[in-house]
Amino acid sequence: MEIEDVSAPPSLGRQLVLSAAAAKDIAARLLEPHGLSLAQWAVLSSLWMNGPLSIKAIARLTGNAPPAASRIVDRMITGGLVLRQEDTSDRRAVVISLTDTGEAMRPLATLYEEVNAILLDGLDTEAERALFATLERVTGNARTWLAASPPDRRQTSR
Amino acid sequence: MEIEDVSAPPSLGRQLVLSAAAAKDIAARLLEPHGLSLAQWAVLSSLWMNGPLSIKAIARLTGNAPPAASRIVDRMITGGLVLRQEDTSDRRAVVISLTDTGEAMRPLATLYEEVNAILLDGLDTEAERALFATLERVTGNARTWLAASPPDRRQTSR
């Protein structure tokens, strides 16, 4: 997506969204030959690092809400990457585990290192460190503010 | 969306996606009382700053592909925010312009400044400057790499 900033505001949010989109594009490009989407890779990554997981755990680790995780897992079952089994100790829950096909893709677990290298090309160690630290600060600021300004539930008084 | 990094890789891409999501969440929270989505705000912002625009121009300014822009505009027409008219000089094109309702929301044009202030809280001027510069470098790196590694079109030979 080419974007010429003819008349758009100098917004940090915009810059963050552009940078994040660029990172996603790189990951998607690297995953394309393997027939994986980034969302699917994130689920596989969670399973590679943690073993079999519930939908709730997958949702938490991938940063999605449970409905999204549930559907992504659906497609991965269709694609033969994972299995869905009952949790014998809690019949509400399910256990998602890797198939041999999903396990065989484990070498892709270090994908993020390739993406890092591409994004950070030409930056010195100090700039890298500062970038991570500042991004964490920014994310923390956002979370603090969001927690202090709860969504308008249309019941200010009651 | 709460995310606990129990066992997830230290990925810049991940951190960028989290930061961008946090910025989007803040903007969405601020827009909620006005019944606007962030995508709709971006279209309005383009129109506030540039006057009536074609779909192609809106797509370029908001960073979307034309089909997405076209559908967002559809919803905004339904919502009474903008109008779609024929372009008399080029009958392929359309001209999207603000209704009075859309124009009346112009005070929201500086929304990004509020978001900036929240995200950058506690950061000194130098850290801010470094953040913007580094993010631009990162985005540039990504674009360079993407241009040099064209998508697999499944026709290496022919």
Added chain:
DNA sequence: CATTAATAGTTTACACGGCAATAGTTAATA
């Protein structure tokens, strides 16, 4: 122990992103 509350997962409805294909119009060219 019976009722109530909380939890796990899914389904539905919707917003929003991509690409591919299409119709209609304009520009380029043989």
Added chain:
DNA sequence: TATTAACTATTGCCGTGTAAACTATTAATG
């Protein structure tokens, strides 16, 4: 000028995200 190419916008199909409603199960409480 007739044909071909390029361009604008839209539609279709799909993947992904949210919130809300729902089912089934488990935990908490009277």
